[in-house]
Amino acid sequence: MVNIDDFVKRLEIILDYYALNASTFADRIGVQRSSMSHLLSGRNKPSLDFVMKILEVFPDVDLYWILNGKGSFPKTEEETIEKRTDTISEIKIPSTPFSANENNSVGDLFSDVNHKEEVKPEMQNFAGSQNSKINPEEGEIEKIVIFYKNGTFKAYAP
Structure with a gap:
């Protein structure tokens, strides 16, 4: 289960890293500004759609890091290559x-x-x-x- 307070802290780290305010961040990922405000205040939980939009627009954000705090931000090249290799080895023909x-x-x-x-x-x-x-x-x-x-x-x- 995603801890909302920790998620908000990691979201704020992303905002600081890209030097964006909440309104600009919401515009960039294509969500309403009020949704971003409600999320940062802890009123609402992040939806899967919200998280996926972050990952699409900001490729340096790792899914497991944003959800659970495991991994690192920004992603390193080694982590990206390692995950691709793991995915390929899981494919069974x-x-x-x-x-x-x-x-x-x-x-x-x-x-x-x-x-x-x-x-x-x-x-x-x-x-x-x-x-x-x-x-x-x-x-x-x-x-x-x-x-x-x-x-x-x-x-x-x-």
Whole structure:
């Protein structure tokens, strides 16, 4: 939880650093002057929109510093690079786009799935040719897709 008194002190540090008064600061971040006055007096709490506007206009302000007092102001170049690296390392890329347990059909998410659908004739013809051989002259295999009776599928890329 954000301590309002500490937040106001950090906001005043920002005002001093940029040599701005409350009215000019409010104009720069695009909020009403009365909102800034109410915040500085402790009458109102800062909204997420207010904090995000500060971060957009003043890139030297660190989110965790303005909210919790952790970190430093102004941001150092090392902190910025470190945070970018942390964010990039958190991104996970799946090895295959789909798994056998996923139901990838589009439809109503809250209705029951009916897995007893009729098999279409063209699918039956294909199912009958399970023992057909792959002709290497046709080209390189791009993707193999296995369809399960429960409506799910799994794609493999060699």
